[in-house]
Amino acid sequence: GAGAPWWTRAVVYQVYPRSFADSDGDGIGDLGGIRGRLDYLAELGVDALWLSPVYPSPQHDNGYDISDYQEIEPVFGDLAEFDLLVAEAHERGIKIVMDLVVNHTSDEHAWFRESRSSLTNPKRDWYWWRKPRGDGGPPNGWGSAFSGPAWTLDEATGEYYLHLFAKQQPDLNWENAEVRQAVYSMMNWWLDRGVDGFRMDVINFIAKQVGLIDGPAPATGGGSPMGPQIHDYLHEMHEAVFAGRTGEHLTVGEMPGVDTDDAVLFTDPARGEVDMIFQFEHVGLDQGANKFDVLPRSLPALKKNLAHWQDGLAETGWNSLYLNNHDQPRLVSRFGNDTTWRYESATLWGLVLHLHRGTPYVYQGEEIGMTNVRFDSIDDYRDLESLNHYREAVDEFDLDPGSVLAGVQTMSRDNARTPMQWDATEQAGFTTGTPWLPVNPNHREISVAADRAAEKSVFRFYQRLIALRHENPVVALGSFTLFEPEHERLYAFTRTLGEETLLVVANASDEPLDAPLPVDVSGAELILGNYPDDAVAAAALRPWEARLYRL
Numbered sequence: 177g178a179g180a181p182w183w184t185r186a187v188v189y190q191v192y193p194r195s196f197a198d199s200d201g202d203g204i205g206d207l208g209g210i211r212g213r214l215d216y217l218a219e220l221g222v223d224a225l226w227l228s229p230v231y232p233s234p235q236h237d238n239g240y241d242i243s244d245y246q247e248i249e250p251v252f253g254d255l256a257e258f259d260l261l262v263a264e265a266h267e268r269g270i271k272i273v274m275d276l277v278v279n280h281t282s283d284e285h286a287w288f289r290e291s292r293s294s295l296t297n298p299k300r301d302w303y304w305w306r307k308p309r310g311d312g313g314p315p316n317g318w319g320s321a322f323s324g325p326a327w328t329l330d331e332a333t334g335e336y337y338l339h340l341f342a343k344q345q346p347d348l349n350w351e352n353a354e355v356r357q358a359v360y361s362m363m364n365w366w367l368d369r370g371v372d373g374f375r376m377d378v379i380n381f382i383a384k385q386v387g388l389i390d391g392p393a394p395a396t397g398g399g400s401p402m403g404p405q406i407h408d409y410l411h412e413m414h415e416a417v418f419a420g421r422t423g424e425h426l427t428v429g430e431m432p433g434v435d436t437d438d439a440v441l442f443t444d445p446a447r448g449e450v451d452m453i454f455q456f457e458h459v460g461l462d463q464g465a466n467k468f469d470v471l472p473r474s475l476p477a478l479k480k481n482l483a484h485w486q487d488g489l490a491e492t493g494w495n496s497l498y499l500n501n502h503d504q505p506r507l508v509s510r511f512g513n514d515t516t517w518r519y520e521s522a523t524l525w526g527l528v529l530h531l532h533r534g535t536p537y538v539y540q541g542e543e544i545g546m547t548n549v550r551f552d553s554i555d556d557y558r559d560l561e562s563l564n565h566y567r568e569a570v571d572e573f574d575l576d577p578g579s580v581l582a583g584v585q586t587m588s589r590d591n592a593r594t595p596m597q598w599d600a601t602e603q604a605g606f607t608t609g610t611p612w613l614p615v616n617p618n619h620r621e622i623s624v625a626a627d628r629a630a631e632k633s634v635f636r637f638y639q640r641l642i643a644l645r646h647e648n649p650v651v652a653l654g655s656f657t658l659f660e661p662e663h664e665r666l667y668a669f670t671r672t673l674g675e676e677t678l679l680v681v682a683n684a685s686d687e688p689l690d691a692p693l694p695v696d697v698s699g700a701e702l703i704l705g706n707y708p709d710d711a712v713a714a715a716a717l718r719p720w721e722a723r724l725y726r727l
């Protein structure tokens with residue numbers, strides 16, 4: 177246990193800077209706003225902050241389209257302010273993890289401007305340029321994650337460039353060694369400045385299946401674009417950036433479409449790639465043809481999937497644990513009951529997730545049980561993914577606008593992006609101006625101020641969860657055993673390290689659950705529960721009740 181890396185005992189808090197706290201009244205959150213809330217975060221007890229991108233950007237994708245890797249977006253602050261944030265976080269024992277977005281740049285990045293300027297520019301090969309196919313069409317049939325084709329024709333030079341995301345996000349060509357070296361040197365520059373690591377955006381996509389781009393027949397969409405060179409790239413990055421450093425760092429690679437076998441390779445410490453990855457399987461279980469096509473949720477499917485990841489990385493590698501982030505709906509709205517049982521279901525999912533083996537990530541507002549928003553009109557949404565999808569579905573595929581809007585209301589990334597609800601005042605204490613995205617009207621009831629004054633406080637429950645991981649090696653490192661995988665409402669598992677075993681039992685439903693517990697708890701110590709009058713011996717679990725026992 178003592179030799180295990182620091183991040184096995186750590187909890188990471190994700191800040192979406194645009195929506196966290198606005199210190200200057202322009203309606204957009206900023207670094208000053210984060211600095212002003214460091215004491216709040218220290219009180220919560222988190223070990224590190226992951227900041228979604230704060231670099232200069234035209235903001236087509238809220239900063240995931242970067243036009244300069246070594247500066248700060250003026251709307252957020254400047255490098256001096258950033259240095260202050262790092263120093264003030266470090267004073268409180270909080271690390272700063274940057275978002276690293278290097279699968280693509282903005283089309284306004286100097287590298288892309290040069291690259292697109294002529295066929296012979298020295299940086300031409302830094303991106304994926306290809307001649308049209310014989311019929312004038314794109315090199316293959318890949319689609320963009322944000323609707324439409326993944327290739328755009330650049331009239332000036334008559335070639336297409338690849339963008340797996342928006343057309344303002346051209347993909348960098350990692351086959352080119354100069355690109356790789358430029359990225360590593362940029363990463364070293366930030367680490368030398370004092371940051372503690374990187375969350376790596378869609379990092380498995382940096383390696384492309386080149387055969388699907390240049391093959392004889394145009395490949396269609398569907399499969400993953402990830403090529404087998406990915407392991408070489410990540411190892412090379414590790415050697416060039418992290419291997420020679422002392423101190424505590426964190427690398428977490430966001431990797432859509434990978435399975436547990438891939439994950440073992442990516443996170444085996446002996447291979448020197450990344451510390452952990454964000455996988456997507458468990459957040460894809462309720463998605464049909466696309467993410468806005470919402471399928472009924474199934475507790476057995478979720479439990480079995482998370483257990484599969486626990487088992488898959490039990491011997492080698494490490495899991496990250498998350499149920500929401502800036503791309504996903506709010507967890508209490510998606511997996512719980514965000515009206516009648518909001519406190520109970522928010523804390524149930526917190527307990528279940530934090531008691532898995534892996535590093536938990538808390539997304540801003542999760543710790544007070546913030547919910548999805550429900551805008552009445554598509555015009556209120558800002559996220560390009562939602563807007564492009566709506567336009568395509570309604571205009572091109574002629575689908576019923578009402579049902580398309582319903583899918584957006586349930587799944588839109590804007591659910592997670594409405595401003596942080598600090599208090600019940602006009603703009604939820606987020607800004608003195610007009611917020612870039614409206615605050616959720618429920619900030620009159622749901623806010624940091626209200627939660628902390630309440631008897632039933634999600635924040636205090638998360639404080640306990642975070643402290644438990646810090647204090648108990650079994651929470652960090654214990655082995656995992658799931659009970660009753662097929663049960664539709666009961667979530668039960670144990671964690672064991674040496675002589676110590678912890679048991680989680682939870683009733684993920686609106687109705688009491690009378691089923692006998694899978695393990696005898698007579699004589700067990702109740703460590704944490706989400707009902708105030710914990711009746712240790714009570715057989716029945718109340719609606720959304722969750723208990724943690726030491727056996």
Ligand code: TEU
Nearest residue numbers: 237240277321341377378432467503561
């Ligand atoms: O997301 C990658 C990704 O695959 C998705 O989750 C995606 O955002 C979308 O929701 C698919 O339905 C990362 C970032 O987290 C996301 O915010 C960026 O928009 C995207 O990469 C491009 O940089």
